[in-house]
Amino acid sequence: MPIAIEELNNTNCKCYLLTKGSFAILVDPVRERLETYRQLLEHRSLKLVKILETHTHADHLMLNRDARQVLQAPIVMHRNSPSPLVDEHMDEGDEILLDGEIIRVFHTPGHTLDSVCLVVEGAVLTGDTLLIGGSGRTDFPGGDSGTQYDAVTERLFKLPDETVVWPGHDYKGNTSSTIGYEKQNNLRFLNKTRAQYVELMAGLGLPFPEKIQQSLQINQSGFEADEVSFPLVTDLQKISEISAQDLHALLENPERPRLIDVREPEEFVGELGHISHALLIPMDMFQKRLPKLLGYADLPIVVICRAGARSAAVCALMNQAGFRSVRNLQGGMLAWVDQQLPVQH
Ligand SMILES: [Fe+2]
Secondary structure (H helix, E strand, C coil), X not given: CCCEEEECCCCCECCEEEEECCXXXXXXXXXXXXXHHHHHHHHCCCEEEEEECCCCCCCCXXXXXXXXXXXXXXXXXXXXXXXXXXXXXXXXXXXXXECCEEEEEEECCCCCCCCEEEEECCEEEEECCEECCEECCCCCCCCCHHHHHHHHHHHHHHCCCCCEEEXXXXXXXXXXXXXXXXXXXXXXXXXXXXXXXXXHHHCCCCCCCCCHHHHHHHHHHCCCCCCCCCCCHHHHCCCEEECHHHHHHHHCCCCCCEEEECCCHHHHCCXXXXXXXXXXXXXXXXXXXXXXXXXXXXXXEEEECCCXXXXXXXXXXXXXXXXXXXXXXXXXXXXXXXXXXXXXX
């Protein structure tokens, strides 16, 4: 018996319950519906084994530490996810098991760097990579319409035509589609070259979702708005960045910049390690430490986190506080490690 798929939210923003026997996986749960999910799982005597996120969402709050406690299951996201709340990372080609049935992970960056599609027998959960008659916007930080085109045309459209498509959103009341139908009818991709798709996406001119201030930065950082103050999108757009390679070269220099790592202590000594001489100031401690740091306001500083999202927020706050030469490590420790640059644990 294959995995059963049900949509739970009945709104534009979809959450899926995957079940096999008495075991369940939730995909893209929305925090405000936590109690509904908990009651449903209890009522049906389902054991929740994992919470999967298809990407870092910008339009709703994802589960936080308290919600994870309520559902008592690990949160699983692609390794590019910026959040410190992820318990397990997944990557291209991984197979996640639900009572012996396989969920295959396709890494499909484009909407975000951490976007995945989840392939089960006969169906695919496409997140915001492929929507019914559409595709997810690619104008958020880390978005790339070219890689999204590749993911859809070279990965998803190579699945069998009868594969059922369960999207992350639908704004017209549709529930599901098929790969065959999308290949024939999705005007974003039908008869479009990669260059034409990139041009089309660049011209969409979509407004930013209302909740982006509250949602995206909270979801990226794992902190609530009352725990840290988040900068405005316009302030984020003004920060300077430095690549991992360029930072590595600069550190050889006697005039080396000061390094501030804003991750959690567990991440600092965890899998990705940290850069030698980096000063650890977790993001939620930053406000408190700011007065002392002002002594360095004229010195070059590079701010570091996991994927470059939390550190971007801190750079913007430091710019506002009057620091003169603050840069963000582009792509964070993930980029540093991918370039095989030296780390300490
Ligand atoms: Fe999204």
